[in-house]
Amino acid sequence: MSISPQWQIDRGQLNHNWLQNGVVVALNHASGICTGTVRPRDITRSLSEDINRWQERSTELSSLLNRFVVEMSPRIYFNSPPLSRCPEETRSWLEPLTHELWLQRGMREKIDAAKAAYQKADSAFQKIYAELSNLPSSPTTDDLKPACSQLQTLIARCQALADSISALPHRVLCC
Amino acid sequence: MFTVSIVDRQQSRRQSLTAFFKDANCTIREFGLYDELVEHSPDLLLIHFRDGEKNIDVVKRSVAVYYGGGGESDDPDWINRKDTRQECHRIWRAVMPDGKGSLTKDEAKELFSYVKDVIAGKADRSIPLFLEPPRHPNIITALAILCQGYLAVHSPETYKLDKEFWQQKGNVQKTTTTTQWWMDSLCNRSTADLSKVDFWSALKDLKKLVNKEWEVSRVLSFAPVLTLLDSIELGEGPDMMVEKAKNALETIREFLDEQTG
Known part of the structure; x- marks a missing residue:
């Protein structure tokens, strides 16, 4: 119904396609390895591949969250007709007002929550990377126990991150 | 016999969108989350954006109509890609599982006639208004x-x-x-x-x-x-x-x- 910014397209790619259908699925696979329900030939390598999915695009995801306030603000309507023809004396106060009212409609809280969820997920990944580097080349079930509980935390944090990104609006909310 | 297929993991939405066609004695095939899409040729294919990731090409349809609930799986770039597809349309409002935004009886009738016109190869057919992208x-x-x-x-x-x-x-x-x-x-x-x-x-x-x-x-x-x-x-x-x-x-x-x- 409205302008479809690149941000929306990128969000679909990163949150829906990569995070939920890529990273979370890979983490569940890794969890299966730790609990013994999945038995790959090379456990360490397979775990590493699953968990490294995060590194593939996590920087892009972080940048997506930083772009939100610029690209999804209704002030972008002032870049195209009819509001682009708005006289400067009106635009000088109406454009910042539109942006400020948008932030006041819960946008500040929502984007802060998504950024906090990102930080939590990222720090959990850093912990598990350290854990993985200490694993022997052919780990036993006991060796994998600490990673197993960390993986559950990681899956929960990734899901919370995905939910917080989904909670951001799906269109440029002008009012 | 007019045939309609619908691909949507939400049973309630499948039912609300096909209600008119059922009443009109059309043959309906429903595909939920765990149903494998099989090769067949319906006159009309209704498909949720999210479930469009399935192997949709096996369905040889006369007209396809996509829709979504306004979430992330909706295609935000639809307008730019639409022209490359034959008889592929979109319901522009959100269609919710509780039936909100679903097709009204009149709209379903309009769609029914439109698909028949496509099958008959009528040149002067007009696309139902609810399938037109918002203009202004x-x-x-x-x-x-x-x-x-x-x-x-x-x-x-x-x-x-x-x-x-x-x-x-x-x-x-x-x-x-x-x-x-x-x-x-x-x-x-x-x-x-x-x-x-x-x-x-x-x-x-x-x-x-x-x-x-x-x-x-x-x-x-x-x-x-x-x-x-x-x-x-x-x-x-x-x-x-x-x-x-x-x-x-x-x-x-x-x-x-x-x-x-």
Whole structure:
């Protein structure tokens, strides 16, 4: 119904396609390895591949969250007709007002929550990377126990991150 | 026998979208989350964006209609890719599992006739209105933004704004009470280039655009927005206009919500 910014397209790619259908699925696979329900030939390598999915695009995801306030603000309507023809004396106060009212409609809280969820997920990944580097080349079930509980935390944090990104609006909310 | 297939993990939405076709004794095939898509050739394929990731090419249909609930799986770039597909359309409003935004009986009938025209190869067939992309969404959006600005100036208690924001408020208060102020930001060309006659005809055109927009949605009464436009045309003062701007803004908000669920 409205302008479809690149941000929306990128969000679909990163949150829906990569995070939920890529990273979370890979983490569940890794969890299966730790609990013994999945038995790959090379456990360490397979775990590493699953968990490294995060590194593939996590920087892009972080940048997506930083772009939100610029690209999804209704002030972008002032870049195209009819509001682009708005006289400067009106635009000088109406454009910042539109942006400020948008932030006041819960946008500040929502984007802060998504950024906090990102930080939590990222720090959990850093912990598990350290854990993985200490694993022997052919780990036993006991060796994998600490990673197993960390993986559950990681899956929960990734899901919370995905939910917080989904909670951001799906269109440029002008009012 | 007219055949309809629907691919959607939500059973309730499958039922609401196919209700008319069932009543018209069409053959319906439903595909849920765990159903494998098999090769077949329905006349009409209804498909949720999210479930379009399935192996949809095995279904050889005459017409495909995509829809979504306004979430992330909806294709935000549909307009740019639409022309590359044959007889592939989209319902532009959100269709929710509880039946909200689903096809009305009249719309389903229209779709039914349209698909029959496609099958018959009729050249002069017209696409049902609800499958047409919104044509002038930015006018509605601009009107909402102006309403907000107007209310912030003339009904400051509506919003919480810092005093510093309004350092030049005196000037703003005066300019926003004119018809010109609204039209400068809504007109499809600069009002400075318009003669007096053209100015009022531009306002009438604006009303027609707003009307058309609502015709596409067929969801809400748009009377409050037209009342505001009448008020702008008459050049009414804030004592009359504030309430009308509030009502129009509320209606636009509901309208935009209907589009995206």
